[in-house]
Amino acid sequence: MILPIVGLIAGIIIALLTPLRFPIEYSQYIAIGILAALDCVCGGIRAGVQGTFDSTVFISGFLVNTALATILTMVGDKLGVDLVLGATVAFSIRIFTNVGIIRRHILDKWFKKTGK
Amino acid sequence: MKRTRKFELYVAGVCIILGILLVGQVRTQEYIGKSQIPSRRLEDLSDMLRRSDAERMILEKEVEVLREQMSKVVEGEKTAETIRAELAKVRMVAGLTTTEGSGVVVTLNDSKRQAGPGESPELFLVHDNDILQVVNELFAAGAEAVSVNGQRMIATSEVRCSGPVISVNNVRIGPPYEIHAIGNPDALDSALHMRDGILDTLRAWGIEAKVQKLPAVQVPGYKGGLYFQYAKQVPEGAQK
Incomplete structure (x- = not known):
């Protein structure tokens, strides 16, 4: 469980060390990208704790979900419809579901340990 | 355990991307806040930009027209100057100046x-x-x-x-x-x-x-009046 946190901190440090800043017009795309990454991380952890993790599924899921979210945002921009909201809602629900599963899993483990 | 480590590695990789994106986005939002442009107003502002762009185009056209007018005026001044010089010469030749x-x-x-x-x-x-x-x-x-x-x-x-x-x-x-x-x-x-x-x-x-x-x-120059009652100028094309 420590490695993902280390990775997150490493990413933050890398970004802090470089004068990275996204153009304002891409702000929406970066936001949806963050959501996609967050969803991916939650999904990955859930699969990991459930023992169903598959690297191909994980990577392809990450890439395809990000691409789809970006395309949705772009199309929404062109049509003047906030399609990005759909992606946001979908990702949010998935994040909540995954976090819920992870939570239950950890709690189960915890209770099994304390029960024993 | 090897399985666990593998998934942690992948997740960590995505976490690095997540961290970079997070910091970048936070910075961008801070920058927007610093420039005191609430993101909701971005559309208004871009609309204003479009409008002022259009205005600028109109003004540029005006500038062009005015420049043309100015160059015409300058040209006119130049011809006026040459006419004045010519006139001075002609006055001297005609004996009107001392x-x-x-x-x-x-x-x-x-x-x-x-x-x-x-x-x-x-x-x-x-x-x-x-x-x-x-x-x-x-x-x-x-x-x-x-x-x-x-x-x-x-x-x-x-x-x-x-x-x-x-x-x-x-x-x-x-x-x-x-x-x-x-x-x-x-x-x-x-x-x-x-x-x-x-x-x-x-x-x-x-x-x-x-x-x-x-x-x-x-x-001395001629001081009397100059009246040409009968003599009329003949344009150059009509001269015999």
């Missing part, structure tokens, strides 16, 4: 000799014809400007007898007659002093004639 230059001053005065018996006293006076001949001689010798007693000789100038005096430019003048002429002083002088020339003839009658060569002779 001019100065090297030349001669010819002074003629009536003879002091008394007319003998049987001689007409008129022979010992300076006549209009004498002055006309002197002026004619001066012009022939290359005089550029000639005046008689301050009356500039121009295209319409006359020199004629007017009773006891002489009329030049319809102004009556009397002796002594001072004729100013601008030109080559030597040429003018020698033209007047030609053998059997005008001065020889006048002196034969005892008329006092004096020629002074001067480095600077002033010839």
Whole structure:
């Protein structure tokens, strides 16, 4: 469980060390990208704790979900419809579901340990 | 355990991306906040930008038009200047301006000799014809400007007898007659002093004639009115 946190901190440090800043017009795309990454991380952890993790599924899921979210945002921009909201809602629900599963899993483990 | 580590590695990789994106996005949002542009107003602002862009286009067109007008005005000023220069030259040539230059001053005065018996006293006076001949001689010798007693000789100038005096430019003048002429002083002088020339003839009658060569002779401009009642300008295309 420590490695993902280390990775997150490493990413933050890398970004802090470089004068990275996204153009304002891409702000929406970066936001949806963050959501996609967050969803991916939650999904990955859930699969990991459930023992169903598959690297191909994980990577392809990450890439395809990000691409789809970006395309949705772009199309929404062109049509003047906030399609990005759909992606946001979908990702949010998935994040909540995954976090819920992870939570239950950890709690189960915890209770099994304390029960024993 | 190996399985767990593997998934943790992948997740960590995505976490790095997540971290970078997070920091970048937070920075971008801070930047937007610093520039005091709430993201909701971005659309308004872009609309304003579009509108001011359109306005700028219109103004640019206006600038172009104004520049064109200005260049036209400048061009007009240039032509006005050349016209003014031309006008000054023409005025000088026409004898409307006082001019100065090297030349001669010819002074003629009536003879002091008394007319003998049987001689007409008129022979010992300076006549209009004498002055006309002197002026004619001066012009022939290359005089550029000639005046008689301050009356500039121009295209319409006359020199004629007017009773006891002489009329030049319809102004009556009397002796002594001072004729100013601008030109080559030597040429003018020698033209007047030609053998059997005008001065020889006048002196034969005892008329006092004096020629002074001067480095600077002033010839006043014509001061009378200029009315051309009958003469009309003919355009260049219609000239025969």
